[in-house]
Amino acid sequence: MAEIREKVCAGESEATRGCARRRLERLASHLHASSHLLEEAQLSRSVCSRVTVKRPLNSAALSTYMAGEYSALRDKIVQFFLERPSLLTPVEIAKDEHRELTMRQVLAVVRECGIRPLQYLLQEPGKYFAVTEAVGLVDLSLGIKLGVQFSLWGGSVMNLGTKKHHDKYFAGIDNVDYPGCFAMTELHHGSNVQGIETTATFDKAKDEFVVNTPNDGATKWWIGNAAVHGKFASVFARLLLPSGESNVKVDMGVHAFIVPIRHMEDHSVLPGVDIRDCGYKVGLNGVDNGALRFHNVRIPRENLLNRFGDVSEDGQYSSSLPTSNKRFAATLGELVGGRVGLADGSVGVLKIAATIAIRYSLLRQQFGPPNQPEISILDYQSQQQKLMPMLASAYGFHFATKYLVKQYSEMKISRDEAVIADVHALSAGLKSYITSYTAKALSICRESCGGHGYAAVNRFGSLRNDHDIFQTFEGDNTVLLQQVAGDLLRQYKAKFQGSSLSVTWNYLRESMGTYLSQTNPVATHREGYGHLRDSAFQLDAFRYRTARLLHTAALRLKKHSGRLGSFGAWNRCLNHLLTLAESHIESVVLAKFIDGVNGCQDKQARGLLKLLCDLYALDRIWEDIGTYRNQDYIAPNKAKAIQRLVEHLCHEVRGVSKEFVDAFGIPDSMLRAPIGLQSGQYTEYAQYIGF
Structure with missing residues (x-):
């Protein structure tokens, strides 16, 4: 290598010789590694061609490890359904029957099995997710229906509301006396929640909000629990406040409101609320998805879920967060x-x-x-x-x-x-x-x-x-x-x-320092069994x-x-x-x-x-x-x-x-x-x- 280097570098400037020297040293590192790499290559081929001997595995030990700390809760739910075959979803079932069966399953889990999903969600979320995993084994429609009731409807009230809402609604949501919906998605606005058009206008004279669907595109769509079983809805709408000028409203951004949609006594639809059934879906037909429209539906001022923004009796808006974007981010952050x-x-x-x-x-x-x-x-x-x-x-x-x-x-x-x-x-x-x-x-x-x-x-x-x-x-x-x-x-x-x-991104601190560095040619070529199975690599x-x-x-x-x-x-x-x-x-x-x-x-x-x-x-x-x-x-x-x-x-x-x-x-x-x-x-x- 020394002779080659001398011939290449003869008559060149010092800078050129330095450049050539670096190239030749890299080439030398390739040549130096060749015998070592060949050894590893042969090892890899040898390992990969040998006949596999079946390895013993104690499934019980691994199953215990995988089940984690809530295995007893999961087993309790599974055993509950094993003892009640009438609650298991058959292979063939019509939409309406499926919906009623799913509701019976939710009620049985809460009232007979003694599961309290909303309590778990607020106090010990890991326990809540163990419940949803277990009921998902029974029927995915049951898992989603339970999620609508407790994570979406219940979670919105508990996470976006304040003490007055907790005191009034917690027990009814927890025992399913208050079945509810989560009315965010609109026909014209799906993922773009900031673009929704449903309005909630404050009427200072009556201390009420007036909820309206201004056009077809603002129809609340795909709302689980709405078509059949829901009595309440967390409705996401643009909060409009009166200004000093007549007929001019100030848009304070998207907020959530509790809107009753059916009578508690006879389950009839309340005045001003239109409910339609979204019908058969590709799947999850045990969940009663519906569409909602509101026509001058009046709700009391206290029905505003006011953790991140509130309206006083005289129409003054207050919030601990300075902008509508920050309020919106905080609202969605509570719903992850x-x-x-x-x-x-x-x-x-x-x-x-x-x-x-x-x-x-x-x-x-x-x-x-x-x-x-x-x-x-x-x-x-x-x-x-x-x-x-x-x-x-x-x-x-x-x-x-x-x-x-x-x-x-x-x-x-x-x-x-x-x-x-x-x-x-x-x-x-x-x-x-x-x-x-x-x-x-x-x-x-x-x-x-x-x-x-x-x-x-x-x-x-x-x-x-x-x-x-x-x-x-x-x-x-x-x-x-x-x-x-x-x-x-x-x-x-x-x-x-x-x-x-932030926490999960910490690895970038090290990685970003080396992403442009020259790749080590030895590491680039290493193919040994041990190297490839090294977690660090x-x-x-x-x-x-x-x-x-x-x-x-x-x-x-x-x-x-x-x-x-x-x-x-x-x-x-x-x-x-x-x-x-x-x-x-x-x-x-x-x-x-x-x-x-x-x-x-x-x-x-x-x-x-x-x-x-x-x-x-x-x-x-x-x-x-x-x-x-x-x-x-x-x-x-x-x-x-x-x-x-x-x-x-x-x-x-x-x-x-x-x-x-x-x-x-x-x-x-x-x-x-x-x-x-x-x-x-x-x-x-x-x-x-x-x-």
């Missing part, structure tokens, strides 16, 4: 519990679907070597690569959402502004990412079970239809991902102004990608904003921003998955959780290998090694896949899909059609 619940509930759906598909794939045998018994369809590499990364994702999402629930609980206790901001962005990102992933996974699971996945009794159709709306309500997924990207960009700006980063890879995407997004927005304006620049970079948000959420999931692995006290279970965690990480890296290759973060030989290792890990996980799905702890009585039962699948399936 719905997103937390959807993210957590979506993981439950993914667990159910993965359990059914994997158990059936282990049972079903098809083809095989000549003159040999047929083999399980899960022994086929193609089936493994459909289902094993999905199983790993279900575990990763489990740990991520448990962290989110913990942060949400901390937020409700501490009211710390940093934690509030963190939960707002994290709930938006996890809800969006997990629900989108689960929606795709449901179709893959159905297809993986062939024709038998198409039978309604095996539940993929109902799960897919009921879950599909999870991608839309509590915020459209694309809109929520933009919120995550916007928050990341604010954090990025704050870092370079000397501010600290995996997490660094995820965070490197996020940091690069964040930096380049900031540069692109700056470049385009001068010519297109801020909105035009954002729209021009939108796909980039969505990818950034997804990359960040994947980093968070992996970090929490690693924490979950390390927190498992059972050594055997911990080792196998690590296997799943490695599969989650390397499968995601392989799925986006083009990005890593374009940035010279992963060399071609390393990319091939990752692909081989993903295939090998799928093979390894297949050997303990039964135990992994058993550890979800879903009893057959709640799974209710014949092909997904732990035993007697074909007998149960045949009996269903009359054999």
Whole structure:
């Protein structure tokens, strides 16, 4: 190398020689590493080609760890429904029957089983989300109906109201004497809540608000509990106050109001309120969604939920927050519990679907070597690569959402502004990412079970239809991902102004310092089994990608904003921003998955959780290998090694896949899909059609 360097540098200036020297030193580092890299490559191929020996796994120990501190509560609810088969939702049921059954289920959970969801939501949120997960096993319509009553209607009153509202409404909401609705979404305004047009005008002479629907587009639409059962609604409307000039109103922005919609005694619709039934939906037909219009509906001034803004008897407005934007942000910030619940509930759906598909794939045998018994369809590499990364994702999402629930609980206790901001962005990102992933996974699971996945009794159709709306309500997924990207960009700006980063974003402090640094050529080429399964490498890879995407997004927005304006620049970079948000959420999931692995006290279970965690990480890296290759973060030989290792890990996980799905702890009585039962699948399936 010295001779080569002398020839190249002869006759050149000192600056040129220095440049050449740096290039040659980098080349030398490649050559120096070659024998070491070859050794690791051979090791990787050797490991990936060996025959897997089935590893023992104590499903009970892992199930206990996964169930967490509220397992007894979940078991209580499951046992309650086991003893009342008349409350279980049949495969075939008409809309009206389904709605009445769902309401009976809600009342039974509260009044017979002794569950107090609203108390849990306010005092111990983790307990509330354990309840919603358990009832989701019974019927997703029940989970959503319960969420409308307690998280949306009850949560809006408790979180946006003050003591007078708590004293008046808490008991009635908690025991379902006051069934209610959450009337935010309008026909013309979905995710853009600040654009809603329903008005609540203060009438100083009568000390009342007058609620009106000014046009067709302002019709409250998709309001759960409205079509049949609701007696009250939390109505979000523009608060209009009289000014000094006649007929001129001052718009104080969006506020929430308690509006009675039906008589307490005979359940008839109140004057001025129009209610229509939204009818059959793609799924969740146990929830009675309706549309509402208001025509000069008068409510007392005290029905304003006045935690963030109040109106006095003489029409004076007061608030502890200085602007309508801050009041609006504070209002929505108190309602993130719905997103937390959807993210957590979506993981439950993914667990159910993965359990059914994997158990059936282990049972079903098809083809095989000549003159040999047929083999399980899960022994086929193609089936493994459909289902094993999905199983790993279900575990990763489990740990991520448990962290989110913990942060949400901390937020409700501490009211710390940093934690509030963190939960707002994290709930938006996890809800969006997990629900989108689960929606795709449901179709893959159905297809993986062939024709038998198409039978309604095996539940993929109902799960897919009921879950599909999870991608839309509590915020459209694309809109929520933009919120995550916007928050990341604010954090990025704050870092370079000397501010600290919020809780979940802390990793960017280290990553942003190295995203432009030259990639280490040795690390770029390393492909050894131990290196690729090193959590530090995996997490660094995820965070490197996020940091690069964040930096380049900031540069692109700056470049385009001068010519297109801020909105035009954002729209021009939108796909980039969505990818950034997804990359960040994947980093968070992996970090929490690693924490979950390390927190498992059972050594055997911990080792196998690590296997799943490695599969989650390397499968995601392989799925986006083009990005890593374009940035010279992963060399071609390393990319091939990752692909081989993903295939090998799928093979390894297949050997303990039964135990992994058993550890979800879903009893057959709640799974209710014949092909997904732990035993007697074909007998149960045949009996269903009359054999």
